[in-house]
Amino acid sequence: MAKTVNIGVLGCGNVGAALVELLRLRGPEIEQRTGLRLRVTKVAVRSTSKERAVLLDPGVLTLDAHSVVADPEINLIVEVIGGIEPARELISLALASGKAVVTANKELLANIGTELFAEADKAGVDLLFEAAVAGGVPIVRPLRESLVGEDITRVMGIVNGTTNYILTKMTDEGWAYSAALAEAQGLGYAERDPTADVEGFDAGAKAAIIATIAFGVRVVAGDVYHEGISGVTQTDIEFARRLGYVVKLLAIAERFSDGTVAVRVHPAMVPNEHPLASVRDSFNAVFVQGAAVGDLMFYGRGAGGNPTASAVLGDVVDAAANLLKGTHASNGSFAKANLRPVDELVSPFYVNLEVSDEPGVLAAVAGVFGDHRVSIHSMEQEVLEEGAQEQQPNRGAARLIFITHAAREADVRATLHELSALDSVTSVGSVLRVIGTD
Numbered sequence: 001m002a003k004t005v006n007i008g009v010l011g012c013g014n015v016g017a018a019l020v021e022l023l024r025l026r027g028p029e030i031e032q033r034t035g036l037r038l039r040v041t042k043v044a045v046r047s048t049s050k051e052r053a054v055l056l057d058p059g060v061l062t063l064d065a066h067s068v069v070a071d072p073e074i075n076l077i078v079e080v081i082g083g084i085e086p087a088r089e090l091i092s093l094a095l096a097s098g099k100a101v102v103t104a105n106k107e108l109l110a111n112i113g114t115e116l117f118a119e120a121d122k123a124g125v126d127l128l129f130e131a132a133v134a135g136g137v138p139i140v141r142p143l144r145e146s147l148v149g150e151d152i153t154r155v156m157g158i159v160n161g162t163t164n165y166i167l168t169k170m171t172d173e174g175w176a177y178s179a180a181l182a183e184a185q186g187l188g189y190a191e192r193d194p195t196a197d198v199e200g201f202d203a204g205a206k207a208a209i210i211a212t213i214a215f216g217v218r219v220v221a222g223d224v225y226h227e228g229i230s231g232v233t234q235t236d237i238e239f240a241r242r243l244g245y246v247v248k249l250l251a252i253a254e255r256f257s258d259g260t261v262a263v264r265v266h267p268a269m270v271p272n273e274h275p276l277a278s279v280r281d282s283f284n285a286v287f288v289q290g291a292a293v294g295d296l297m298f299y300g301r302g303a304g305g306n307p308t309a310s311a312v313l314g315d316v317v318d319a320a321a322n323l324l325k326g327t328h329a330s331n332g333s334f335a336k337a338n339l340r341p342v343d344e345l346v347s348p349f350y351v352n353l354e355v356s357d358e359p360g361v362l363a364a365v366a367g368v369f370g371d372h373r374v375s376i377h378s379m380e381q382e383v384l385e386e387g388a389q390e391q392q393p394n395r396g397a398a399r400l401i402f403i404t405h406a407a408r409e410a411d412v413r414a415t416l417h418e419l420s421a422l423d424s425v426t427s428v429g430s431v432l433r434v435i436g437t438d
Helices: 014-034 065-070 087-096 106-123 140-146 161-172 177-186 201-215 234-243 305-325 361-371 409-421
Strands: 003-010 036-044 076-079 100-103 152-158 245-255 261-271 283-290 294-301 349-356 376-384 397-404 425-434
Touching (some): 065 087, 076 305, 100 106, 161 234, 234 376, 234 397, 349 361
Parallel strands (some): 003 036, 003 076
Antiparallel strands (some): 152 245
């Protein structure tokens, strides 16, 4: 006979409404396959009069989220309201009451996730969060379960659909950044204030969660180095294409042989033959590298109500089954991360300079690179037409494009600082890390 698990949902926006509908559509088959009857009994909302994408019995809706958590008949809480508060308080209360929790709240988990994991373990219930990292793409459970015995060295991915959509439009259709951003906002991919997406903060929160789970150390959002895509130009896109690369915003978590960890988000030039290079539009992909397993990639829709609700539903089924068995999936304990400073990281770089078009300039520029132990892998030069240069348009100018060999961040920064002081250098343009040349 089926066993009923009563569910309280906190929030009924795109994800919450999609989850309720999925439960209605998939409930009978889930019951047949698992013996679980999943029943939504209360949904906390900000307004009971608002029209919604899913039909709900008015008696199910409530303005009081605390009453949902406190209801003794509810066994499992789904939190999809986002933000730090009141989500933190509500989740803590639910866990302390012995209720399993499923959340899609990346901001909360990236800041105090390990504390909440400890609360869940103390209460002996699940806190599951597959949807918090890459929408419908399953990556948390593989990292936490299937790959828990793997020596993972790097996790690298495209985990923000908004920026990937913008960069795809710039790459495939030649759009300017501003036009691509406006299109993303019109389609609902980007908020009116797109800062969290385009400056890398959203991806940074997800990178913190990935690093914590993959490496078993405590990484928070503030530990993640950020650079966004607002400075990427069509010139960069075109040079990347010419050199056999595409530009992507990457979240990268690495663990080194000395046990240090580095977590960062920045645009990078990815070789055309790399699997991440073909990830377009609002899709996400996460590339995992392990000592024994080699390379793995997880790919799919990283945003949207239905894909995210699908990941939530998978967690709901697991948590409900564990509740009835009297067990839970521990997220483990987490030591303090030993973070490697960004200045000590090593990568090839793309450097775009505008210089005076006169003899001796290239030798002077190359000398600065050499003085700071930054080796040049390749170089291209083009003369700019009058008016094409970004600064001092009446001065004869050329553009120099360098790809370096792998170099320390600190050495590259010192190189750029000295280059900017040269009279023959009109401007230091874009500087992008390059994946896969060394």
